[in-house]
Amino acid sequence: MSENVLEAESIRVVRGDQEIISDASLSVPANTQILVQGPSGAGKTTLFNILGLLDVPTSGTVRIANEETAALSERKRARLRRETIGFIFQDFQLIDDLTAWENAALPQDHAGERDEEWLQTLFTELEIADRADQYPATLSGGEKQRVAIARALANRPDIVLADEPTGQLDPTTTTQVLDLLFRLQDTTDTSLVVISHDMQLQPRFDTIVRLEDGTIHDHEPKTEAKPSIDT
Numbered sequence: 474m475s476e477n478v479l480e481a482e483s484i485r486v487v488r489g490d491q492e493i494i495s496d497a498s499l500s501v502p503a504n505t506q507i508l509v510q511g512p513s514g515a516g517k518t519t520l521f522n523i524l525g526l527l528d529v530p531t532s533g534t535v536r537i538a539n540e541e542t543a544a545l546s547e548r549k550r551a552r553l554r555r556e557t558i559g560f561i562f563q564d565f566q567l568i569d570d571l572t573a574w575e576n577a578a579l580p581q582d583h584a585g586e587r588d589e590e591w592l593q594t595l596f597t598e599l600e601i602a603d604r605a606d607q608y609p610a611t612l613s614g615g616e617k618q619r620v621a622i623a624r625a626l627a628n629r630p631d632i633v634l635a636d637e638p639t640g641q642l643d644p645t646t647t648t649q650v651l652d653l654l655f656r657l658q659d660t661t662d663t664s665l666v667v668i669s670h671d672m673q674l675q676p677r678f679d680t681i682v683r684l685e686d687g688t689i690h691d692h693e694p695k696t697e698a699k700p701s702i703d704t
């Protein structure tokens with residue numbers, strides 16, 4: 474049995490006549506932080522969608538919780554996604570007519586079971602307990618992203634995938650949101666995979682992977698954590 478929470482192997486993605494990802498492999502061990510960095514147009518969002526089971530590759534395999542996902546029905550993929558992955562997006566993707574609390578509870582509601590105590594812990598840790606009844610339109614960008622972090626962790630996922638999570642935040646708010654995200658990542662034993670073009674995020678991560686022209690070029694592990702990347 475592999476100890477990796479996610480393994481992507483030989484991923485190739487072709488859309489129309491364009492090869493967006495040529496041959497990318499990524500292993501994500503439990504409780505690690507990985508930054509996938511690359512310039513605009515490198516294929517980061519495409520890779521994010523593949524790793525998060527939101528899209529399927531042209532070829533290659535994605536295993537999550539040791540489950541090979543290629544042959545799964547859309548229903549089973551959705552269930553695996555809900556049970557094992559939390560998502561954070563650049564534009565927050567909160568639902569306007571739900572309160573902060575209701576937005577964060579959505580993954581639990583989809584799974585059929587509310588855990589109000591865990592939600593309360595998340596809101597307290599993220600310092601938004603006093604914002605629970607507010608609607609997204611009345612929240613700042615940093616508060617919206619903290620609600621999105623609560624939503625990502627609501628079902629205690631093995632892995633949190635974040636696509637440019639600080640892209641709409643100013644530098645001070647970026648620091649605050651990342652501090653909270655890393656603290657929760659550590660206390661929940663979740664693996665965090667952040668996809669971003671922002672070079673300033675680098676010093677905070679155990680492992681940095683570069684995605685360029687659809688290919689993963691190298692990785693720079695800074696600690697004993699052992700994510701392995703092959704090109």
Ligand SMILES: Nc1ncnc2c1ncn2[C@@H]1O[C@H](COP(=O)(O)OP(=O)(O)OP(=O)(O)O)[C@@H](O)[C@H]1O
Nearest residue numbers: 488489491493512513514515516517518519520670
């Ligand atoms: N469905 C699609 N059909 C055709 N081309 C696509 C499709 N999706 C993405 N592309 C192209 O693939 C390339 C990579 O896109 P992607 O959004 O994954 O890059 P990115 O690294 O996330 O870029 P950015 O940082 O600017 O958001 C781009 O040239 C894009 O136009």
